[in-house]
Amino acid sequence: MEYIKAFVVGGLICAAVQILMDQTKLMPGRIMVILVCLGSLLGALGIYEPFVEWAGAGASVPLIGFGNSLFKGVKEAVDKDGFIGLFKGGFTASAVGVSAALLFGYFASLLFKPKMKD
Amino acid sequence: MEKEKQVKEVLSAKNKTERDQKYNEYVKQVTPKHSCLKNTCNAFWTGGIICTIGQGLTYLYMSFGLDKENAVLYQIISLVFLSVLFTGLNLYPRIAKVAGAGSVVPITGFANSVAAPAIEYQKEGQVFGIGCKIFTIAGPVILYGIVSSWILGLIYYVLGLLGIV
Amino acid sequence: MMGTQSIAFRNPPWIISAASVVGQKEGEGPLGSYFDVISEDPMFGGTSWEDAESRMMKLAVEQAINKSGLSKEKIRYLVGGDLLGQLIATFFGVEALSIPMFGVYGACSTMGESLGFASVLVDGGYADTALAVTSSHFAGAEKQFRFPLAYGNQRPLAATWTVTGSGALIVSRTRAGAKDSETKSGEHDVRVIGMTPGRIVDYGVKDSMNMGACMAPAACDTIAANLRDFGVKPDYYDKIITGDLGYVGQEIVIALLKEKGYDIKDRHLDCGILIYDREVQDTHSGGSGCGCSAVTLAGYLLRQLRTGKWKRILFVPTGALLSPVSFNEGNPVPGIAHAVMLEAV
Numbered sequence: 001m002e003y004i005k006a007f008v009v010g011g012l013i014c015a016a017v018q019i020l021m022d023q024t025k026l027m028p029g030r031i032m033v034i035l036v037c038l039g040s041l042l043g044a045l046g047i048y049e050p051f052v053e054w055a056g057a058g059a060s061v062p063l064i065g066f067g068n069s070l071f072k073g074v075k076e077a078v079d080k081d082g083f084i085g086l087f088k089g090g091f092t093a094s095a096v097g098v099s100a101a102l103l104f105g106y107f108a109s110l111l112f113k114p115k116m117k118d
Numbered sequence: 119m120e121k122e123k124q125v126k127e128v129l130s131a132k133n134k135t136e137r138d139q140k141y142n143e144y145v146k147q148v149t150p151k152h153s154c155l156k157n158t159c160n161a162f163w164t165g166g167i168i169c170t171i172g173q174g175l176t177y178l179y180m181s182f183g184l185d186k187e188n189a190v191l192y193q194i195i196s197l198v199f200l201s202v203l204f205t206g207l208n209l210y211p212r213i214a215k216v217a218g219a220g221s222v223v224p225i226t227g228f229a230n231s232v233a234a235p236a237i238e239y240q241k242e243g244q245v246f247g248i249g250c251k252i253f254t255i256a257g258p259v260i261l262y263g264i265v266s267s268w269i270l271g272l273i274y275y276v277l278g279l280l281g282i283v
Numbered sequence: 284m285m286g287t288q289s290i291a292f293r294n295p296p297w298i299i300s301a302a303s304v305v306g307q308k309e310g311e312g313p314l315g316s317y318f319d320v321i322s323e324d325p326m327f328g329g330t331s332w333e334d335a336e337s338r339m340m341k342l343a344v345e346q347a348i349n350k351s352g353l354s355k356e357k358i359r360y361l362v363g364g365d366l367l368g369q370l371i372a373t374f375f376g377v378e379a380l381s382i383p384m385f386g387v388y389g390a391c392s393t394m395g396e397s398l399g400f401a402s403v404l405v406d407g408g409y410a411d412t413a414l415a416v417t418s419s420h421f422a423g424a425e426k427q428f429r430f431p432l433a434y435g436n437q438r439p440l441a442a443t444w445t446v447t448g449s450g451a452l453i454v455s456r457t458r459a460g461a462k463d464s465e466t467k468s469g470e471h472d473v474r475v476i477g478m479t480p481g482r483i484v485d486y487g488v489k490d491s492m493n494m495g496a497c498m499a500p501a502a503c504d505t506i507a508a509n510l511r512d513f514g515v516k517p518d519y520y521d522k523i524i525t526g527d528l529g530y531v532g533q534e535i536v537i538a539l540l541k542e543k544g545y546d547i548k549d550r551h552l553d554c555g556i557l558i559y560d561r562e563v564q565d566t567h568s569g570g571s572g573c574g575c576s577a578v579t580l581a582g583y584l585l586r587q588l589r590t591g592k593w594k595r596i597l598f599v600p601t602g603a604l605l606s607p608v609s610f611n612e613g614n615p616v617p618g619i620a621h622a623v624m625l626e627a628v
Contacts, residue, residue, distance in 0.1 A: 097228070105236045
């Protein structure tokens with residue numbers, strides 16, 4: 001059941017974004033920015049967190065989930081530390097994803113050579 | 119017939135603005151489009167599969183005795199790792215050709231956008247090649263993620279001071 | 284001088300040699316058998332995409348010189364260009380040959396510009412022989428204009444595929460030696476009888492993934508100018524061959540010219556359409572890049588003229604004028620097209 005929820009919810013989010021891309025010709029870079037900002041907004045409105053609880057990876061794996069966890073991080077840090085939390089929370093929440101991408105990406109640049117597209 | 123009329127309008131336009139507008143309308147007519155339905159279906163099942171793998175990984179790590187929060191973190195690391203590996207092996211662009219948004223929207227798309235320029239620009243050196251270019255596509259995502267959550271956090275903080283939330 | 288913008292050469296320069304070097308994908312395409320060198324190594328033995336393109340161009344120049352039977356010192360000037368920033372592929376590629384040279388840029392129309400300019404030098408009496416060369420490399424162009432190659436994205440159907448290839452031609456004042464090592468007896472010699480340098484034409488298209496639509500108005504403008512300046516009808520040419528408009532651009536240029544009173548439908552070809560098989564090779568709208576028109580001319584088109592299949596052609600490479608900066612700043616993508624008239628004698 002959880003798997004089906006993850007598949008359907010994740011798939012629907014991707015399908016919706018595909019329609020947006022086809023209709024607007026937005027480049028993937030812009031799409032990613034929009035998704036992250038949308039995620040933190042939905043997080044701030046308190047909509048996305050219950051949705052993640054319900055849909056699991058279907059809601060947290062898409063970049064909207066990344067945006068949501070960014071806001072969640074800021075909120076938790078503000079609750080704990082007050083004003084300075086605004087400057088702590090975002091990077092704390094995104095630390096794992098960003099660090100992993102940067103580290104593995106860096107190692108990949110040492111291991112792999114550029115290849116032709118086919 | 120419709121197109122011929124459009125071409126006539128382009129060439130008989132009185133000024134550049136009108137001509138450019140007519141021409142762009144005409145171009146839109148003759149430019150083939152991806153089948154929207156097919157693309158959407160492809161995005162659905164590919165994106166769905168990536169999320170399902172994420173769900174499976176979370177359960178796997180929970181079965182190792184991790185709590186849910188940490189299991190999700192390990193799941194993110196795993197997906198990012200797989201995505202970078204597929205990028206290095208030149209498989210990710212092949213998946214993306216079919217998947218479209220299905221491979222852009224999940225966290226794996228973010229990881230791909232980090233690894234791809236790092237690999238491509240290695241020849242330009244550690245600092246100005248890999249170091250700078252690793253952020254060319256992912257940089258804006260991090261920047262605007264931080265900016266938007268900071269602004270929303272500030273609103274949350276101010277509302278908190280006012281005793282509203 | 285002819286008409287408003289064309290040149291009719293008084294002593295039409297002879298094309299005494301031509302060489303084409305391409306990558307694997309181009310070699311597997313419909314024109315594969317016409318190319319001199321097909322490299323399976325996309326790096327051409329180099330260490331980066333930029334280096335690869337330089338090596339490819341050097342190879343094409345050397346091949347053209349070898350086929351002409353001339354020594355390198357006999358080439359008085361080299362006129363060359365490519366797509367990379369500040370023409371580094373050309374400059375680094377031809378550096379070791381130490382031939383006095385001019386770097387030219389006309390985006391994908393550069394072959395028309397370099398061949399036309401080399402012909403002007405020869406016809407004007409400023410050089411006995413001049414070499415025109417251009418190149419493009421898929422990976423280098425993607426990296427500079429679009430995305431890193433390993434980045435996953437979907438290409439729109441109107442997008443073209445940058446040709447990995449370099450074409451070089453040598454033009455000479457004298458007909459002697461106009462048959463290169465490949466020419467069989469009884470075949471024709473080919474000369475450049477005129478050219479129409481193009482104007483920059485901007486119809487306000489901003490979609491850099493639809494280059495054909497960006498460039499078609501420029502091709503239309505130059506072809507119409509050529510026909511007008513020389514006072515001829517399209518049937519003066521056996522073929523009118525554009526550079527890299529692709530399927531989308533082809534439809535547009537034919538429609539625009541028809542509306543202007545020139546019907547070229549039965550004699551229009553496009554190098555970008557000729558070079559790939561779009562069904563098998565998944566190249567969408569066709570090939571593009573400086574190398575596309577260059578290798579098609581040096582390999583396929585010249586052969587058709589030499590064998591006498593065609594008597595006279597108008598070769599019109601087309602270029603889309605943009606840089607990553609101009610695109611990001613929201614500018615439209617204007618086009619330019621240079622027409623060169625070739626005749627078999």
